[in-house]
Amino acid sequence: xxxxxxxxxxxxxxxxxxxxxxxxxxxxxxxxxxxxxxxxxxxxxxxxxxxxxxxxxxxxxxxxxxxxxxxxxxxxxxxxxxxxxxxxxxxxxxxxxxxxxxxxxxxxxxxxxxxxxxxxxxxxxxxxxxxxxxxxxxxxxxxxxxxxxxxxxxxxxxxxxxxxxxxxxxxxxxxxxxxxxxxxxxxxxxxxxxxxxxxxxxxx
Amino acid sequence: xxxxxxxxxxxxxxxxxxxxxxxxxxxxxxxxxxxxxxxxxxxxxxxxxxxxxxxxxxxxxxxxxxxxxxxxxxxxxxxxxxxxxxxxxxxxxxxxxxxxxxxxxxxxxxxxxxxxxxxxxxxxxxxxxxxxxxxxxxxxxxxxxxxxxxxxxxxxxxxxxxxxxxxxxxxxxxxxxxxxxxxxxxxxxxxxxxxxxxxxxxxxxxxxxxxxxxxxxxxxxxxxxxxxxxxxxxxxxxxxxxxxxxxxxxxxxxxxxxxxxxxxxxxxxxxxxxxxxxxxxxxxxxxxxxxxxxxxxxxxxxxxxxxxxxxxxxxxxxxxxxxxxxxxx
Ligand code: SF4
Ligand code: SF4
Numbered sequence: 001x002x003x004x005x006x007x008x009x010x011x012x013x014x015x016x017x018x019x020x021x022x023x024x025x026x027x028x029x030x031x032x033x034x035x036x037x038x039x040x041x042x043x044x045x046x047x048x049x050x051x052x053x054x055x056x057x058x059x060x061x062x063x064x065x066x067x068x069x070x071x072x073x074x075x076x077x078x079x080x081x082x083x084x085x086x087x088x089x090x091x092x093x094x095x096x097x098x099x100x101x102x103x104x105x106x107x108x109x110x111x112x113x114x115x116x117x118x119x120x121x122x123x124x125x126x127x128x129x130x131x132x133x134x135x136x137x138x139x140x141x142x143x144x145x146x147x148x149x150x151x152x153x154x155x156x157x158x159x160x161x162x163x164x165x166x167x168x169x170x171x172x173x174x175x176x177x178x179x180x181x182x183x184x185x186x187x188x189x190x191x192x193x194x195x196x197x198x199x200x201x202x203x204x
Numbered sequence: 205x206x207x208x209x210x211x212x213x214x215x216x217x218x219x220x221x222x223x224x225x226x227x228x229x230x231x232x233x234x235x236x237x238x239x240x241x242x243x244x245x246x247x248x249x250x251x252x253x254x255x256x257x258x259x260x261x262x263x264x265x266x267x268x269x270x271x272x273x274x275x276x277x278x279x280x281x282x283x284x285x286x287x288x289x290x291x292x293x294x295x296x297x298x299x300x301x302x303x304x305x306x307x308x309x310x311x312x313x314x315x316x317x318x319x320x321x322x323x324x325x326x327x328x329x330x331x332x333x334x335x336x337x338x339x340x341x342x343x344x345x346x347x348x349x350x351x352x353x354x355x356x357x358x359x360x361x362x363x364x365x366x367x368x369x370x371x372x373x374x375x376x377x378x379x380x381x382x383x384x385x386x387x388x389x390x391x392x393x394x395x396x397x398x399x400x401x402x403x404x405x406x407x408x409x410x411x412x413x414x415x416x417x418x419x420x421x422x423x424x425x426x427x428x429x430x431x432x433x434x435x436x437x438x439x440x441x442x443x444x445x446x447x448x449x450x451x452x453x454x455x456x457x458x459x460x461x462x463x464x465x466x467x468x469x470x471x472x473x474x475x476x477x478x479x480x481x482x483x484x485x486x487x488x489x490x491x492x493x494x495x496x497x498x499x500x501x502x503x504x505x506x507x508x509x510x511x512x513x514x515x516x517x518x519x520x521x522x523x524x525x526x527x528x529x530x531x532x533x
Contacts, residue, residue: 034515046499050242061246 071150074185076133079126080149081168082182083175090169091145094119098137098146106130107137124165128154139187147183216317220297228453229259235494242498266449269442276346277439285344286444289337289451293458296330299323300461301384303482304474322382327462328368331417335361337451338419338426342436353435356505357419357426363512364416364423370520371409374527375399375466384462388470400467405523407467409516414459416508419452421497425505460489 024030062069071077082091094111110123138147146168154161170180182188190196233248233256240247248255273279300323301316320326335358342354376382378399379390391397400407416423427435434440437448464470464485472478503511 043500047495050495050498053244054238054241057241058244059241059246060244061240061249063246063249 075150076135076148077150077152078154079168080147082145082147083170088175091143092121093143094121097140101136101140104130104132125162127160127162129159129161135185148185221294224454224457227457228450231453233259238494239498266443266446271442274439278344281340281344285337285341286447289334290447292330292334293451293454296327296458299326300458303479304471319385323384324382332365338436345439347439349431349433350436350438353426353428360416360425360508364413367409367413367512367516367520371406374406374524375403377527384465387466391469392473398469405519409520418455418459420493422500422503423508424502456493460486463489
């Protein structure tokens with residue numbers, strides 16, 4: 001995919017004026033135009049086009065509750081909490097950045113010091129009724145812990161619709177089976193990141 | 205004899221009413237499906253197999269919906285207007301021979317309610333009366349857009365009555381009768397006898413006018429989609445709106461019967477094949493109503509008037525004059 005055509009600001013490129021003849025002024029000219037338009041058979045072109053589509057029967061309908069469109073990996077739907085590939089433990093370190101950045105103030109979290117003197121998330125909820133799915137939380141998260149998932153069917157009976165940490169967390173079986181999907185939207189590691197990392201010079 | 209005739213007529217009336225009410229419902233199903241297929245959609249799919257019971261669901265909805273009579277409307281006229289539309293549509297059916305006569309249990313049945321000798325005049329007249337449904341409904345609705353739509357509808361109807369009448373005049377001159385049965389017999393000799401070959405202009409003009417008379421899409425000005433509201437039917441709800449709907453679809457079916465009867469040989473010699481032929485021709489014309497709705501945009505009211513008075517009417521008059529000269533010499 002070349003980007004030149006999108007970056008080009010030279011709008012004259014490839015533009016041309018459509019050849020439209022002047023509207024007839026006198027009666028005879030108007031009459032000739034009517035006759036020409038009448039006999040050109042454009043109505044039949046229209047009829048043929050729709051009949052062709054009916055015969056081809058190339059239906060584009062998706063019967064939604066039964067069938068679903070595949071959605072892109074970058075789609076920003078209900079959040080997910082990831083686990084570490086190495087140890088299967090939760091990635092979230094309880095830094096609170098997501099709570100801080102959330103522009104609709106819908107993340108509520110609490111942390112405590114656990115028995116190993118490590119910070120641990122004790123409470124974590126997102127009010128999906130307020131969330132605008134902007135993706136800032138996923139972008140700011142230093143651990144790639146909170147990401148967006150693909151589950152977009154989240155109807156609720158009331159405006160406040162909370163999702164708990166446990167429901168967002170990748171189930172341990174999925175994790176054990178190696179099926180956890182990484183989010184590719186912003187905040188995620190760009191592909192080939194390893195090749196682009198430069199060693200820090202030790203001179204300074 | 206008298207009693208038998210009475211019973212037969214009543215049965216025929218009931219059968220026609222039932223069949224065409226049902227057809228009007230199924231017509232909406234076909235319309236949705238065909239329009240959907242032409243636009244690469246599936247149409248109704250959920251109620252019943254392939255959405256076939258959608259008609260029933262719609263019927264239940266129409267029947268059970270609250271019948272709202274808004275304040276400020278002229279209630280008696282508002283209430284009677286949909287009945288006029290539906291009733292006139294069905295009244296026009298009285299003079300249409302739907303099938304050739306056939307014998308059932310040794311009894312000869314004429315599938316026409318009343319073979320009056322002015323059948324065509326009667327049908328045109330009743331269709332003209334059909335105008336009062338939209339007109340009165342729109343005027344009584346106390347709604348500006350309904351009123352506008354009613355005025356537009358009245359203008360279209362009255363203008364195209366002229367085209368219908370004039371275009372059909374030439375075939376009437378040739379046949380020398382106003383009865384649809386006579387028309388059919390005139391053309392019963394086979395495809396070569398069809399009036400469409402000798403009167404192609406009249407056929408096309410009548411067909412165009414049929415779109416205006418039924419208010420179908422290229423001339424769908426009575427319920428103007430561009431106003432995002434349903435024209436004269438805006439204030440109607442429930443079954444009263446349903447009656448307008450049934451009237452519109454019944455009209456489409458009847459016009460689809462009348463066009464082949466007048467121009468395309470009708471049921472031919474009256475054999476089974478002829479009867480099936482008439483049904484096939486009727487289906488084609490009904491299909492064409494849906495087809496053109498998918499393909500063509502609506503025209504503006506002023507274009508419609510221009511088309512009627514400056515193009516179609518002169519053509520129809522010229523056609524009548526030429527037919528007269530040809531018949532004279
Ligand atoms: S997506 Fe945006 S609004 Fe929703 S929780 Fe994250 S930061 Fe807040
Ligand atoms: S930003 Fe990430 S690591 Fe920090 S609290 Fe939120 S989810 Fe946990």
